[in-house]
Amino acid sequence: MSLDLRFWAIFMFLQALFSQASTTAFKVSLSYQAIAFNFDTTMIGLAAAAVGIPPIFAAVHAGVWADRVGGYWVALAGNALVVASALLPLLIYTPSFLFVAAAVHGLGIILSMVGQQSVIGSIAGRAASEKAFATMFTANALGQMTGPLLATGASAVWPLQSTGYAGFVAALCIAILALVASVFCHRPWEAHAIGHKSSGARQGFTAISSTPGAWRVLFLNAIVLGSVDVLTVFLPIWGQERGISPAIIGLLLAVRAAASIVVRFYMARIVAIFGRKTLLMGCTATIALAAAILPFANIVVASAFLVLLGLAYGMSAPISLAWFSVSIPASVRGSAMGIRLTVNKLTQGALPLAIGAVSAGTTGVFAMIAILTASSTLLVSTVKFSSD
DSSP: HHHHHHHHHHHHHHHHHHHHHHHHHHHHHHHHHHTTTTOOOOHEEEHHHHHHHHHHHHHHHHHHHHHHOOOOHHHHHHHHHHHHHHHHHSSSSSSSHHHHHHHHHHHHHHHHHHHHHHHHHHHHTTTHEEEEEEHHHHEEEEHHHHHHHHHHHHHHHSOOHHHHHHHHHHHHHHHHHHHHHTTTOOGGGGGGGGOOOOOOHHHHHHHHSTTHHHHHHHHHHHHHHHHHHHHHHHHHHHHHHHHOOOOHEEEEEEEEHHHHHHHHHTTTHHHHHHOOHHHHHHHHHHHHHHHHGGGGHHHHHHHHHHHHOOOOOHHHHHHHHHHHHSOOOGGGGHHHHHHHHHHHHHHHHHHHHHHHHOHHHHHHHHHHHHHHHHHHHHHHTTTTOOTT
16 A cells, blocks of 8 residues: 555544544434433434435435545535534524534535545455445444543533533534544545546436345345434433433443444454355344344343444444445446435434334334334345355
């Protein structure tokens, strides 16, 4: 690896780490701030959905933009919006602006994600794709581990208006670090990969539709991400119902992220032993089991199942993303990634809203997640993976 590429990779890793830490801290703070505003489960689900709604409309356009100008500029703009989103609830302490901040955050994080994945996809060949995306997801998992700890621990350091308010201060500090790191991710040689001019979403849809199994893998990934996101949003409410402190909830979320980090170091070996299809089916079943058990678990049992949840998510996300990336033509990869993220965000927006509206308490929320992820195993069983 050349010095320039190594320098770029370090800052890309830091950007992924800090941006994911910021968004995890933001979501945990959003839940606690919603509790401070006395939101019920429906309103909490709506607040969580507000993060996912803007990306539904912006992800494809972000992918087209990445195809045309390069992922660097897309990620830079996204990280700037993430900074703004963490600042808004600190400046205007009202329920309505909590929803505005959530929407701005959703737009910012989707731009950041599309930019990151587009750039990484442009340099990772088929043989190195899983390693490259596993490295990116390792950075994400480190962020997911540190974000909740910083957000929930911030209230002890800064005894401000609420746990959520102090968490937004932590999210803002981390988001600034992500923005600074993204400035150093400029990749001059990326211009060689941008020469094509994608016609936009239509070519992306065509490419996905003509790739056998692509839509099924895409929907599976969306269900897994959406389910994990709902569990992250509603775990603070689960803790509130049981009198568990925010610091312990932050630690539980960090345990889940730590498990995702550990499993990714051994991913290539695990894939070689079990195969992609078997692993993905096992991952969805494990997430379903964890969601089903959590409502009845104490802290010790909950910790064990969050470890299992982290292991399942740690394997399923990079496997499905790597397969998707190398199966789509390079000329429309950014647009296809945008479509993929649109489906992800549609799921992440719809799930908390729908589940929060029809479920009384977290027991119903987790039960619905268990049913959804268990049934999604059927999607994997019909996909052909070339290595299996």
